[in-house]
Amino acid sequence: MAGTVEKKLADLGITLPTPAPAIANYVPFVRTQNFMVVSGQLCFDAAGKLVAQGQLGAGVSIEDGQKAARACAINLLSQIKAALGDLDKVVRVVRLGGFINAASGFPDGPKVMNGASDLMVTAFGDKGRHARTTVGVSALPMNAAVEVEGSFEVA
Amino acid sequence: MAGTVEKKLADLGITLPTPAPAIANYVPFVRTQNFMVVSGQLCFDAAGKLVAQGQLGAGVSIEDGQKAARACAINLLSQIKAALGDLDKVVRVVRLGGFINAASGFPDGPKVMNGASDLMVTAFGDKGRHARTTVGVSALPMNAAVEVEGSFEVA
Amino acid sequence: MAGTVEKKLADLGITLPTPAPAIANYVPFVRTQNFMVVSGQLCFDAAGKLVAQGQLGAGVSIEDGQKAARACAINLLSQIKAALGDLDKVVRVVRLGGFINAASGFPDGPKVMNGASDLMVTAFGDKGRHARTTVGVSALPMNAAVEVEGSFEVA
Numbered sequence: 001m002a003g004t005v006e007k008k009l010a011d012l013g014i015t016l017p018t019p020a021p022a023i024a025n026y027v028p029f030v031r032t033q034n035f036m037v038v039s040g041q042l043c044f045d046a047a048g049k050l051v052a053q054g055q056l057g058a059g060v061s062i063e064d065g066q067k068a069a070r071a072c073a074i075n076l077l078s079q080i081k082a083a084l085g086d087l088d089k090v091v092r093v094v095r096l097g098g099f100i101n102a103a104s105g106f107p108d109g110p111k112v113m114n115g116a117s118d119l120m121v122t123a124f125g126d127k128g129r130h131a132r133t134t135v136g137v138s139a140l141p142m143n144a145a146v147e148v149e150g151s152f153e154v155a
Numbered sequence: 156m157a158g159t160v161e162k163k164l165a166d167l168g169i170t171l172p173t174p175a176p177a178i179a180n181y182v183p184f185v186r187t188q189n190f191m192v193v194s195g196q197l198c199f200d201a202a203g204k205l206v207a208q209g210q211l212g213a214g215v216s217i218e219d220g221q222k223a224a225r226a227c228a229i230n231l232l233s234q235i236k237a238a239l240g241d242l243d244k245v246v247r248v249v250r251l252g253g254f255i256n257a258a259s260g261f262p263d264g265p266k267v268m269n270g271a272s273d274l275m276v277t278a279f280g281d282k283g284r285h286a287r288t289t290v291g292v293s294a295l296p297m298n299a300a301v302e303v304e305g306s307f308e309v310a
Numbered sequence: 311m312a313g314t315v316e317k318k319l320a321d322l323g324i325t326l327p328t329p330a331p332a333i334a335n336y337v338p339f340v341r342t343q344n345f346m347v348v349s350g351q352l353c354f355d356a357a358g359k360l361v362a363q364g365q366l367g368a369g370v371s372i373e374d375g376q377k378a379a380r381a382c383a384i385n386l387l388s389q390i391k392a393a394l395g396d397l398d399k400v401v402r403v404v405r406l407g408g409f410i411n412a413a414s415g416f417p418d419g420p421k422v423m424n425g426a427s428d429l430m431v432t433a434f435g436d437k438g439r440h441a442r443t444t445v446g447v448s449a450l451p452m453n454a455a456v457e458v459e460g461s462f463e464v465a
Contacts, residue, residue, distance in 0.1 A: 024420055025427040026442040030404045032345070032463045035187065037405045040443030055415070057294070094185045095192045099445045102294035103414070104258070105210070110179055110296045117180040132181040133195030133304040135254045136294025139367070139412035139446025141420045149443040153187045190342070212449070249340045250347045257449035259413070260365070265334055265451045272335040287336040288350030288459040290409045291449025308342045 003088035005123050006081070012122065016078040017046040028079045031154070034091070036083060040099070040149040041075035042141060043068035052145035056136070057106030060145045069098065069115030072148035076116075077123060084154060092153040093120050093130040099147040102136030109134040116148050158243035160278050161236070167277065171233040172201040183234045186309070189246070191238060195254070195304040196230035197296060198223035207300035211291070212261030215300045224253065224270030227303035231271075232278060239309060246308040248275050248285040254302040257291030264289040271303050313398035315433050316391070322432065326388040327356040338389045341464070344401070346393060350409070350459040351385035352451060353378035362455035366446070367416030370455045379408065379425030382458035386426075387433060394464060402463040403430050403440040409457040412446030419444040426458050 002010065009016070022028050022039060029038045043051040052068040054060045060068075073096075081087055098113035100106070113134040120128035130150075140147050157165065164171070177183050177194060184193045198206040207223040209215045215223075228251075236242055253268035255261070268289040275283035285305075295302050312320065319326070332338050332349060339348045353361040362378040364370045370378075383406075391397055408423035410416070423444040430438035440460075450457050 022442070024424045024442075025431045025439070026406070027439045028441070030402065030439075030441045032402060032404055037441040037461075039405075039441040040445070092185065092187065094187055095194075096181070097443065099443075100294070101415075104293050104448070105256075105298055106294040107296065107298045109294060114179045121180045129180070129182045129185075131183070131185045131192040131194040131304075132177070132179075133252065133254075133302070134296060135195070135292045135302060137445045138259070138293040138414050138448040139410070139416040139419060141417065141444060143415055143417045147443070147445060149441075151192075247340065247342065249342055250349075251336070255449070259448050260411075260453055261449040262451065262453045264449060269334045276335045284335070284337045284340075286338070286340045286347040286349040286459075287332070287334075288407065288409075288457070289451060290350070290447045290457060293414070293448040306347075 003086045005087035009123055016081050019078040019082045020044060029083045034153055036152045036154050038076050038079050038150045040147045041072045042144040043071040043146045044075060045071055050144050053143045054145060055101045055103045056112060057103035062108055062111050065112035065145055066115030068146040069113050070119050072146050073116035073119040076150045089155045090124060090152055091155055093124060093128050094151045094153055095131045097149040098134040100136045101140045101145050106136050109136050158241040160242035164278055171236050174233040174237045175199060184238045189308055191307045191309050193231050193234050193305045195302045196227045197299040198226040198301045200226055205299050208298045209300060210256045210258045211267060212258035217263055217266050220267035220300055221270030223301040224268050225274050227301050228271035228274040231305045244310045246310055248279060248283050249306045249308055250286045252304040253289040255291045256295045256300050261291050264291050313396040315397035319433055326391050329388040329392045330354055339393045344463055346462045346464050348386050348389050348460045350457045351382045352454040353381040353456045354385060355381055360454050363453045364455060365411045365413045366422060367413035372418055372421050375422035375455055376425030378456040379423050380429050382456050383426035383429040386460045399465040400434060400462055401465055403434060403438050404461045404463055405441045407459040408444040410446045411450045411455050416446050419446050
């Protein structure tokens with residue numbers, strides 16, 4: 001049975017996709033005691049297609065970047081669901097690290113990253129408010145527009 | 156009353172600015188047990204103006220980059236002060252992550268980042284010696300020259 | 311006497327180099343309780359020479375990038391050996407952060423980063439499987455091709 005958080009997501013029409021397997025000699029998450037680190041998630045949609053490819057400030061719009069960041073956040077949740085069985089076991093979203101595939105000097109990374117942050121607060125309420133670092137990078141795997149990593153306090 | 160660390164900063168003419176509020180759906184810091192994660196801080200000065208904008212290796216000098224990194228460190232301290240009430244409650248500066256807005260191939264990120272590291276050791280002495288990762292990125296929020304995030308063991 | 315992990319590395323012809331000292335006002339590692347954070351390591355070989363300089367996607371081949379990532383991983387191990395005395399005290403490799411010096415749009419960071427991940431699993435087996443974030447950055451210290459940071463659960 002789905003927990004409270006998952007029901008809230010379902011009400012919003014968000015179904016957690018099958019979590020992406022790690023594509024090499026690493027794993028999607030590691031738990032040490034009550035702390036969980038989730039690997040950087042690309043902006044795949046539920047069909048396994050990248051929501052946006054290319055660079056912000058050079059072809060990808062802020063709106064599409066926000067959708068991409070939101071997709072990364074959904075993929076973080078699907079990894080946590082796979083790890084814990086129930087998203088209600090998340091005590092606190094501790095930190096999101098947002099990497100925006102960005103042309104030199106692109107100033108609006110935070111606007112893009114809000115797509116991920118807003119999803120976390122939608123899902124978890126105050127427990128979803130997190131520390132955050134957003135930077136623009138020259139390249140991301142598969143030329144994805146956004147990658148987001150996360151750490152979580154869990155029960 | 157200010158603690159020992161804050162008095163040392165005051166002796167150096169450093170007044171902690173009002174901490175910058177998180178500019179979106181996230182928070183400036185999250186504490187889990189004795190571990191505190193502080194969101195990436197931009198190089199705002201006490202008047203709320205960026206100390207340096209643009210890229211190292213393309214217009215911003217190393218000296219100005221160092222001043223920017225130092226400003227980021229001061230802003231980390233002002234967040235910790237807001238979180239804990241007293242900087243003396245910092246047990247150890249665990250890690251700084253330094254993101255330098257850098258032209259392709261700029262080799263001197265560590266020199267720039269020393270502006271932040273030196274401030275931590277000035278403030279905390281040996282407890283201020285931290286693990287550090289410095290990278291050059293293609294873009295930072297508001298085209299700031301430097302962004303620094305931090306994690307801290309706290310009492 | 312060398313422990314099990316170090317013997318395995320020796321069998322593979324891998325000798326841990328003298329760990330690189332931190333080149334400024336920071337330290338190579340910080341331990342808090344059973345959690346160890348290691349500073350970003352550049353791709354120095356045992357002779358102290360960078361395995362690869364420059365950018366992936368602009369002169370540095372994926373093969374050379376993999377060798378560079380592997381060198382970073384070896385340097386992480388040499389820091390842990392210096393910290394703990396024995397690599398067998400590593401309980402789990404928690405997370406690697408891989409920073410690839412990359413031309414705009416370079417899509418193959420994960421292939422490069424496998425050089426580091428594979429070495430961790432070679433050394434530690436299942437305990438070496440880690441969470442991972444790989445991004446392409448515009449610049450790295452000394453124009454190194456790869457930098458890798460790590461966090462570890464330790465006994």
